[in-house]
Amino acid sequence: MRIYLPATWPMLARTVSTGSFEPLGGTAFALTPKLRESYVAGDDEELEYAAMSEAARASLRLLAVEFGLGETGTPARRVVVAADTDDVTLRPDLDDGAVRLTGPVPVAKIAAVHVDLPEAEHAVREAAAAVDKADLGDLDAEFxxxxxxDHELAWYAPSELAFLVELGS
Structure with missing residues (x-):
């Protein structure tokens, strides 16, 4: 199963140094039966994109925490790690596409890394500050x-992970 793991730049750096990705709280997103049911139409590719989008929104939440803790050196870019594993359980108590992993994901299972380009940083920083209010229905925050x-995430191969981390440092 393809899963999408919300992340931040420091999490990518730890992945490079440890050889595995440690998802916060074991949370990831995937094309689950509940996610499929929540859409009237759409092929698997479109629904996978929806799961990745949920992970990107979760990345904003992670960035909000890091910025709130004063981590000013963290690049203001959403990060989503795509991996292939069947070692997940469904999380019907959370979002439609939420799953839980039982442990870290080895780098060998990473299929791709998706990150914002530098030109998205201002918008991402603003969004990270507003994501909680947006979740509660604040229209300005939703905007x-x-x-x-609106910024598409760039795609990087797993072999580019160390280079990507160095580039963002």
């Missing part, structure tokens, strides 16, 4: 989050 989500 700010939408501005960040």
């Amino acid at each position: 700010l989050v939408g501005e960040a989500e």
Whole structure:
């Protein structure tokens, strides 16, 4: 199963140094039966994109925490790690596409890394500050989050992970 793991730049750096990705709280997103049911139409590719988008929104939440803790050196870019594993359980108590992993994901199971380009940083920083209010229905905050989500995530191969981390340092 293809899963999408929300991340931040420091999490990518730890992945490079340890050889495995440690998902916060074991949470990831995937094309689950519940996610499939929540869409009236769409092929698997479109629904996979929806799961990745949920992970990107979760990355904003992770960035909000890091920025709130004063981590000013963290690049303001959403990060989503795509991996292939069947070692997941469904999380019907969370979002439609939420799954839980039982442990870290080895780098060998990473299929791709998706990150914002530098030109998205201003919008992502604004969105990270507003994501909680957006989740509660604040229209101005939803607009700010939408501005960040208008930026497409760039795709990187797993072999480019160390280079990508160095580039963002």
